[in-house]
Amino acid sequence: MAHPIRVLIVDDSASVRRTLSEIIEADPDLTVMATAADPFVAAERIRQEIPDVVILDVEMPRMDGITFLRKLMAQRPLPVVMCSSLTEEGSQTLLLALEAGAVDIITKPRTDTRQFLVESSVRVCDAVKAAACARLRRGDATPRRPVPGKLSADVIMPPPVARHAMARTTETVVCIGASTGGTESLREVLEALPADSPGIVIVQHMPEAFTAAFARRLDGLCRIEVKEAADGDPVLPGRALIAPGNRHMLLQRSGARYHVAVKDGPLVSRHRPSVDVLFRSAAQYAGANALGIIMTGMGDDGARGLLEMKTAGAATLAQDEETCVVFGMPREAIALGAADRVVPLDRIPTEIMRVRAS
Structure with missing residues (x-):
């Protein structure tokens, strides 16, 4: 500067x-x-x-x-x-x-x-x-209303990724990382998803005590269930799990089923929760069964993890510069060659459903 x-x-x-x-x-x-x-x-x-x-x-x-x-x-x-x-x-x-x-x-x-x-x-x-x-976005003055009739439902880094890609199974898990500008961008993505969307795990850089309220608000607005992740929560179709503030979240697998582990640990890539921690665990445990998406945010958290996901056979996306509030994390991922494609924000829900169908 x-x-x-x-x-x-x-x-x-x-x-x-x-x-x-x-x-x-x-x-x-x-x-x-x-x-x-x-x-x-x-x-x-x-x-x-x-x-x-x-x-x-x-x-x-x-x-x-x-x-x-x-x-x-x-x-x-x-x-x-x-x-x-x-x-x-x-x-x-x-x-x-x-x-x-x-x-x-x-x-x-x-x-x-x-x-x-x-x-x-x-x-x-x-x-x-x-x-x-940041690219300033004017606030939406229209109060957002809950989806009518929707039922509300009440660190340790993983080992290095294997050199071979994990075989594809029938279940897709979507891993999303975001930081500055991500709260509203995530709302736009999750609101657009149908109730039968694939299971989603999200790291949004946010202080502790705020992720639970963020998840509850999204749960009232979206057709899918959204909740703050707890250790051992299963990753299910029609559900999005958001990493708790100040805790790392990892994807793990038992047989054909995925669940999350929520852990303490040092800052990774200057953050806790860290997108890199989530993406690296997805590379190890989901391989080609995963879709990795890196969205608006400052810094480089998630860039190397997204590359590991791609190397393990996952499909990978980065949000484009025009629709990012801060084009930092996606830029770093693109520069590393970690993103298969670069797409605008409003295209991400379609890509999530397309990967599931493929």
Whole structure:
């Protein structure tokens, strides 16, 4: 970049503003343009100078962050990263913020141990850099309604992939990886799928406590069942399993049936859950029975794993640049030769069903 990414931090907590400022200033590619204790101060600061990225708290005095986000996106759209405490209670609100135009969600940095502070720093800086590159999409003001009559249903890296491709069986499993911009993109894909779609496993980079609410929201909107994965969950037709935030998810196989393993472990490709972890396990246990799809997101998580899937005989797809919010992960996968084809977002559901039929 020609100049460091300028960040405006909006949070009513002085300690959070200080911690975020220290994290951002420690990265040579980032700088703190200003801080503000509430949206009114932030609005005045934006009138004086336009930041590259805004980090916005949810709960603040005088005006909450969601209201400010909607006003901002209507009057002066900017890349916004929502920052929240790690609570299940506020997760539904943050999903609405993503629909309203926020680029990403981060949790307030944890400083209780050095490891957590380091991991928080990685996530904050990566989210800001991705937001600075994002193609802004205006939020959909129309409330999304649940599918009528739908019944709601209540790390260790795998060994290297074998050199020969696994024989094709009758069951297809779809593995999807996404990051920045992926929440709304995944909604578009899953909403378009029929109830008899193949089983799907998904890694979406998202903080813990938010993936469960994300899965519940999608479950109400889609014809397929969508749930946050639990260790041992079977992968079934008409079901999508989403990796829990802060846990790795691996595909495993017992006979002709697939299930997932949910595990702790270090960051892989700077993430937990990691797309590479899922894709590598799919290469090992599903081989030619799998379809790997890499979607919008910053960085290179999933690129090498997708190549391993392709080498093991799987069909592989990458989302095209035009429909990505951030064309980072797909670009890296394409550069490695990991993607059989590059397709727009609205084509992905058709490709999922086509692979199943083939």
